[in-house]
Amino acid sequence: MRFDPLIHQQTRLRIMAYLAGLGSDALVEFGALQEALGLTEGNLSRHLSKLEEAGYVQIKKGYEKKRPRTWIQLTGLGRDALEGHLAALEALARKANYPGLHKDKR
Amino acid sequence: MTDITLHCKVLYIVNADKNNIPTPEEAQTALDEAYRQKERARQVYGAFNGLIFIIWGSVYTTAYTVVHLWPQAEIVWLPLVLIGFFLSYWFGSRIGTFLRSSAGRAYRSLWAAFGLGYFLLGWGFATANAPSQLFSYVVNLFVAYALVASGIATEQSVLVRAGAVLAGVNTLFFVIAPSYYYLAMAALGLLAVVTGLRVVRSEI
Numbered sequence: 454m455r456f457d458p459l460i461h462q463q464t465r466l467r468i469m470a471y472l473a474g475l476g477s478d479a480l481v482e483f484g485a486l487q488e489a490l491g492l493t494e495g496n497l498s499r500h501l502s503k504l505e506e507a508g509y510v511q512i513k514k515g516y517e518k519k520r521p522r523t524w525i526q527l528t529g530l531g532r533d534a535l536e537g538h539l540a541a542l543e544a545l546a547r548k549a550n551y552p553g554l555h556k557d558k559r
Numbered sequence: 560m561t562d563i564t565l566h567c568k569v570l571y572i573v574n575a576d577k578n579n580i581p582t583p584e585e586a587q588t589a590l591d592e593a594y595r596q597k598e599r600a601r602q603v604y605g606a607f608n609g610l611i612f613i614i615w616g617s618v619y620t621t622a623y624t625v626v627h628l629w630p631q632a633e634i635v636w637l638p639l640v641l642i643g644f645f646l647s648y649w650f651g652s653r654i655g656t657f658l659r660s661s662a663g664r665a666y667r668s669l670w671a672a673f674g675l676g677y678f679l680l681g682w683g684f685a686t687a688n689a690p691s692q693l694f695s696y697v698v699n700l701f702v703a704y705a706l707v708a709s710g711i712a713t714e715q716s717v718l719v720r721a722g723a724v725l726a727g728v729n730t731l732f733f734v735i736a737p738s739y740y741y742l743a744m745a746a747l748g749l750l751a752v753v754t755g756l757r758v759v760r761s762e763i
Contacts, residue, residue, distance in 0.1 A: 458579060461589065470593035474600025476660045476714075485657035489599065518654065524659070539593055545586035 454540040459507055461538065464492065465500050469509065469535045472527040479512065483523035501525060511536055603658060604713050607759055610650050612721070612755025619748025626691075631690055644674055645711035665712040671704045682706040691735070692740055698730040699744070719760065721751065 467490055475481055481489075487497050496534040504510040509531030518523055527535075581589060618639045625635045632735040651667060677698060703726035708720030725747065732743040 456580060461581065463589070463592070466589060466593055467596050470596035471600045474597035474660050475603065475658065479658060479660035479662075490596075535593075539590065542581070542586040542590045542593075545581060546583050546590055547753040548583045 454544060455534070455537040456545075457534050457538040459503065460509070460534060462500070464490075465537075467503060468497070468504065469527065469531060472510065472525065473532060473535055474493065477532065478526070480524040480526045483525060486525055504513055504531065507531075507534075509517040594600075603654065604662075604715055605717075605761075607650060607654055608672055608713075608715055608718060609755045609758030612751045612758065614643050614646045614650075614755075616748045616751030616753075616755055619744050620752065621748075623741045623745035623748060627745060628684075640677070662713045666709050669705055669708055669712070673701060676701060692737060695740070695744070696729060696733045699725060703729065717754070721754070 454516060454552065468486070471486070472479070472481065484498070489496060490497070492500075493548055501510060501512060505512055508528060511528055512528045515522050515524065601729075622636050622639050625632050647670070655663065655667075680698060680701075681694065683689075684697075704723045706718050706722030706725065708722075708724060710716060710720075726745050728743055732733075732740040736743070
C-alpha cells in the first residue's frame, strides 16, 4: 500500500485503471485508448510518456496492414503500483468515517 | 457536526494539502473513478459476448424451429452456421485491431478449434448416417464446454453460466423429452438473443 503522486493525477489514474481493467497482459491501440478515455492525442501522449518514464507502461510501435500502430501495455510494475495506490486511497477514504466513529463512542 | 469533529476535519484537510495527500473525500472520488474505468474496460469483452449471444441465439432459434417444423429441412443449418462463423470472426477481428491479450488469443484459438471440430464432426456423422438429434446433442455439449472455457479465459461469468445452462437443457431434453428437444433448443436460442440484447444495452 503506497500512495503514488504520479498515478494520483486524475488522467493518469484513469489511464492506469482502464489498462488494468483490460487484463494483465492486454495491449491497447493508442487511438482506441484515446477514444475510450476522451482525451486529445497530445494530452494522452504527455501522460503516457510520464508513465513510461516511471516504468508503469510500455509503448510499442509496430505496423498492421502497412499502417503504423502504437500499442500501450501496463507493466507488472505499473500493475503493482496501481494496486498499492488504490489500497492507499481506500485506507484514506475510510478515514472519512473517523470523526463519526469518535462521536458515536462519546 | 460538533465543534471538535469539525476542527479535526479542518486540521486533516490542512495537513492533507500540506503533504499533497488527498482528503478522504478526494480519495473516495478518485477510487470511484478508477473502479469506473476498470469496469468500462471490461465492458469491451462484455459487449462482444453480447453480440455473440445475439448471433448464435438467432442461428439456434431459426434452425431448430425450422427443423422442428420440417425435419427434412436440416440443410438450413449449413448457411446459418456459416453466417454465424463469419459474423463472429468479423466482430472478433474488429476487436483485434485495437485490443490484444492472451485471453483474446485463448478465446480465438478455442473457437477456431471448435469450428474445425464442428465441421469434422458433421462430416463424420453425415457419412455414418447417424441420427441428427445425436449430432446436435454432441455439438451442443462441445459448445457448452467452449463457452465455459471462454468464460474462464476472459473472466466473463455470463459465458460460464450460459455454458452450464446449455449443457443442462441439452442433456435434459435429449434424455427425458427427445420429441421436444429441438423446440427446447430453439427456446434456449431465444433466451440467448434476449440475454445478448440486455448485455449489449447495458455495456455500450
